[in-house]
Amino acid sequence: MIRFLAILALMTLPAAADPLRLLMVEKVGCVYCEAWDRNIGPGYAASDAGRAAPLMRVDIHGPYPDGLALARRPFVTPTFILLDGGSEVGRLEGHMTAAQFWPALNALLDQAR
Template sequence: MRRRLVLGGMVALAGMRPALAAPRLRLMMVRRPGCVFCAQWDREIGPVYASRPEGRMAPLFMVDVEGPYPDGLALDRRPWLTPSFILLRDGQEVARFEGYPGAAKFFEVLRIMLDEARRSA
């Protein structure tokens, strides 16, 4: 059993969701002001992310590395490197990639993360 760091004010209980609801995948981008690689991601990927199949499978939201983080978010460890991309299923970390691999590799890495999420479902 992996230990989880629960961030935010409320603790979400694992597995507590309506029986008929599908697990919701989201991609959290952790960033910090002045991060040159975050700015590069903003220019290269940001404008097209939501229109890509990967972006529709895992809608993106962004948080500052210092927070605040959504309540009840369960992560393997607190992010410190920016950008970090953390794939979440119902607020639980499924996969993580730290750093920006560049425009040519970003969606390939994200597809690997999404495949890992499918395998662990």
Template sequence: MWTRRGLMAGGALLMARPLWAAPGLRLMMVRRKGCVYCAAWDREIGPVYARHPSGRMAPVFMVDVEGPYPDGLALDRRPWLSPSFILLRGGTEVARFEGYPGKDRFFDVLDAMLDEARALG
């Protein structure tokens, strides 16, 4: 469940947005229980993702393919393949890659997604 905390600033009540909806980029990994490719990502990429420069540019969060999905996402279409990697800016999809390209190509694919997000502004 996503929670919101009210903050008082200058007399106005501001609602904090969920982390996935922050103005920067976030990577949503859509996974399925028992997915062998998700397990491979967990072993091969998961331990180094947050330390990699591209991982720092787009922190990852996980969602099950069956949901629930965070409220307010604006996706091009509902994911059905796991894993799917959806790059979000403020909760809006800017790039997607379906499947796991393997440990030798994952960050190249992520870099291409980040380039696409930069090109969109």
């Protein structure tokens, strides 16, 4: 319930509230989303990437924040979509280990800069 309320609170923020945001598309029961939450999530907000692109979470079935411009609707969880003012810069789809996730996210952040 607390996680749901946190997701709901984040969804009330406008998509363009910050220049860069990382949208995590997830679904209840996704074992790969839970693995990300265990292995990467705890340190995300304190990381350089987390400070550059704060995390915003949404269920794959929506509702999505207003004003998003996505290349296509996500179809796999987790999907991480880097947003610049609400427009998609790039995405990471599917499960990644920490050793895969951080370099891939940093490449997206470099692309956005």
